Amino acid sequence: MNKYLNHIGIFILALIIFSCRENNEPLPQEEIFVVEVPSNFEDLPVPESNEFSKEKIELGRLLFYDPILSGNNQVSCASCHIQSKAFTDGDALTRRGVSGEALLRHTPALINLAWMPGLFWEGGAKNIESLALGPIGHPDEMNQDIVELVKELNEDSEYPLFFQNAFGPGDIELTQVLKALAQFQRTLISGDSRYDKYIRNEDGVTFSMQELNGLSLYEEHCSSCHSGFLFTDNAFHNNGIDSSWNDISNEFIFTGRYRITFDSADLGKYKTPTLRNIALTAPYMHDGRFESLEEVLKHYSTQVKYSPSLDEHFKNEDGSYGIPLSEEEKRDIIAFLNSLTDEEFISNQRFSSPK
Amino acid sequence: MKSLKSIFAVLLSLGMAFTIVSCGDDDDANTPDPNNVEGTGKLTIHFENYFDATAGIDIELDEVYTTSSGDSITVSSIRYWISNFILFNGNDTAYQDEDGYYLVEKTADNTREMIVFDEVPSGTYTRLQFALGVDPANNDTLGSGKGELSLSNGMFWAWNTGYKFLRLDGTYYEGDSSNYQPLRIHTGLNAYYIKKEIPLSANLVVTEGGDHIAHFMVSVKNMFEQPNAIQLGEKDGIWMFFTEEPAWNRMNENISNMFMFHHAE
Numbered sequence: 001m002n003k004y005l006n007h008i009g010i011f012i013l014a015l016i017i018f019s020c021r022e023n024n025e026p027l028p029q030e031e032i033f034v035v036e037v038p039s040n041f042e043d044l045p046v047p048e049s050n051e052f053s054k055e056k057i058e059l060g061r062l063l064f065y066d067p068i069l070s071g072n073n074q075v076s077c078a079s080c081h082i083q084s085k086a087f088t089d090g091d092a093l094t095r096r097g098v099s100g101e102a103l104l105r106h107t108p109a110l111i112n113l114a115w116m117p118g119l120f121w122e123g124g125a126k127n128i129e130s131l132a133l134g135p136i137g138h139p140d141e142m143n144q145d146i147v148e149l150v151k152e153l154n155e156d157s158e159y160p161l162f163f164q165n166a167f168g169p170g171d172i173e174l175t176q177v178l179k180a181l182a183q184f185q186r187t188l189i190s191g192d193s194r195y196d197k198y199i200r201n202e203d204g205v206t207f208s209m210q211e212l213n214g215l216s217l218y219e220e221h222c223s224s225c226h227s228g229f230l231f232t233d234n235a236f237h238n239n240g241i242d243s244s245w246n247d248i249s250n251e252f253i254f255t256g257r258y259r260i261t262f263d264s265a266d267l268g269k270y271k272t273p274t275l276r277n278i279a280l281t282a283p284y285m286h287d288g289r290f291e292s293l294e295e296v297l298k299h300y301s302t303q304v305k306y307s308p309s310l311d312e313h314f315k316n317e318d319g320s321y322g323i324p325l326s327e328e329e330k331r332d333i334i335a336f337l338n339s340l341t342d343e344e345f346i347s348n349q350r351f352s353s354p355k
Numbered sequence: 356m357k358s359l360k361s362i363f364a365v366l367l368s369l370g371m372a373f374t375i376v377s378c379g380d381d382d383d384a385n386t387p388d389p390n391n392v393e394g395t396g397k398l399t400i401h402f403e404n405y406f407d408a409t410a411g412i413d414i415e416l417d418e419v420y421t422t423s424s425g426d427s428i429t430v431s432s433i434r435y436w437i438s439n440f441i442l443f444n445g446n447d448t449a450y451q452d453e454d455g456y457y458l459v460e461k462t463a464d465n466t467r468e469m470i471v472f473d474e475v476p477s478g479t480y481t482r483l484q485f486a487l488g489v490d491p492a493n494n495d496t497l498g499s500g501k502g503e504l505s506l507s508n509g510m511f512w513a514w515n516t517g518y519k520f521l522r523l524d525g526t527y528y529e530g531d532s533s534n535y536q537p538l539r540i541h542t543g544l545n546a547y548y549i550k551k552e553i554p555l556s557a558n559l560v561v562t563e564g565g566d567h568i569a570h571f572m573v574s575v576k577n578m579f580e581q582p583n584a585i586q587l588g589e590k591d592g593i594w595m596f597f598t599e600e601p602a603w604n605r606m607n608e609n610i611s612n613m614f615m616f617h618h619a620e
Contacts (some may be wrong), residue, residue, distance in 0.1 A: 120514060124512075124514045124515040125513075125514065125515075126495045126496070126515050126516035126518065127495070127496055127499060127516070128497075129496050129497070129498055130497040130498065130513075130516040133497055133498070133511070133513040134514050136512040137513050138513075141374075146506050146507060147507040150602075173500050174498050174500070174506060175498040175499060175500040178497070178498040182437060192407055251514075252597075256555070259515075259597070260597070260598065261598055261599040262597060262600060263598075311539075
């Protein structure tokens with residue numbers, strides 16, 4: 001069993017020896033922590049300002065599952081990011097937040113975020129450390145005043161000790177909350193699906209003819225955007241589900257990537273979601289409009305709508321739009337997509353509630 | 356002479372090696388003036404917020420002021436980040452306040468116009484540099500906790516990572532209308548980070564044990580007219596710098612002209 005090869009311990013060790021820590025104190029030896037990465041993955045990017053430690057990852061997990069993060073102390077990150085559904089929640093537009101109002105975007109799955117340069121559906125959050133401020137502060141999500149949150153944590157009977165174990169002496173600071181949450185989320189690595197075992201020649205896993213055919217259809221039609229070991233190019237595309245974006249309410253949330261760049265070429269573009277664990281993360285698209293993979297493939301084969309920002313991949317030489325697929329081809333693609341489900345990811349106790 | 360040179364070269368390379376290997380935040384900060392390392396004095400930088408500094412018109416919250424484009428405005432709060440001070444003596448960096456981020460504000464709850472440096476090396480300073488906003492390296496990650504950078508005062512965007520550099524909230528109306536609309540000027544983005552370099556017309560002299568103050572006048576009016584005439588209605592009063600565009604470019608150029616050095620004592 002050599003499925004985990006790319007240990008990055010030496011890299012982390014090198015960083016600790018040569019990098020400059022804010023307090024100029026060397027890290028204690030026990031803080032060096034190796035996060036294992038599947039051998040078919042690229043190395044794990046770790047920001048110098050937030051190197052892994054076991055204590056910080058554990059603290060991040062505790063916070064992720066703790067409703068203390070919300071204004072009414074009833075909603076945690078895990079209320080909407082549920083492990084059994086690859087850290088999404090199964091709702092098109094969830095009402096699991098503090099207000100009970102439907103959100104305006106579908107809960108994104110939390111899979112291999114460490115390799116993702118822009119977070120949220122339109123990539124507005126530049127790193128995982130900054131990302132948590134969105135849901136924590138949003139009135140319909142966790143509705144938490146961040147000054148109040150830090151006060152609550154400092155007054156808690158357990159957290160001050162946990163934070164001191166992770167970050168050293170002193171009062172709890174917001175930056176520590178964000179760093180710990182980011183560390184835990186960076187460990188949410190999924191790379192142990194039947195597909196991964198198949199390409200690693202592991203455990204004698206083989207593909208059926210249908211799956212093999214689905215894999216080759218995926219490579220031909222889907223892999224330009226759902227590319228590489230992440231099954232996403234981490235870029236933004238207009239996949240033809242809408243053709244006009246006149247609603248600029250809610251700080252332009254309905255305009256997609258345009259909200260960040262204000263470039264009309266980005267109207268209706270959203271980040272390519274990973275295909276990993278796709279069978280677990282229904283419904284689909286940024287607003288959860290498609291209930292099943294069958295509906296998604298029906299869209300791509302016959303329902304793609306034209307607009308000036310429509311991705312080139314959907315424009316055909318004969319002037320039509322979309323990816324023509326027979327019913328059999330759709331079934332084959334779905335059979336392949338099912339091989340991307342990672343049972344270990346959704347049952348791994350290190351990602352589960354610590355309580 | 357030759358041996359002196361080689362000793363110097365050895366010393367220089369040792370020094371460089373030391374510089375490369377060591378990297379504490381404190382090593383570079385508070386670099387003493389090479390001309391005078393005798394001691395330090397206190398220096399306060401005072402940002403006096405005016406509506407019209409030239410005419411001596413103070414800015415009072417919720418008072419009505421008129422811009423030269425004919426818009427009437429009221430201000431309910433104004434806040435901005437001032438950061439990365441450097442004092443120069445000629446071409447030499449003589450004092451650098453690293454990781455210094457300060458929130459200057461005038462709101463219903465608080466007025467803060469003073470930034471205090473307790474230990475500035477005594478000496479003569481001819482130029483001063485500071486920034487309005489947060490430098491790109493620190494603007495891309497929220498919650499670093501450096502200086503006064505804080506997320507507790509609404510000076511950031513959560514869904515589009517970055518700090519708001521200047522935030523003015525209030526109301527406005529155009530021309531003969533008296534129908535007040537919300538006015539929101541929230542600047543940000545790395546592209547709009549403003550570095551100001553100000554020659555000190557009279558040199559700033561910091562004496563050992565002295566208590567000095569450098570006065571800046573901040574003219575809010577300039578935001579609407581120096582040099583670009585701004586009609587607030589062009590953007591329906593919502594001037595949010597989400598991304599680069601001509602209207603923001605014009606206002607940001609004006610914002611960089613809000614700060615005028617007055618005198619030091």
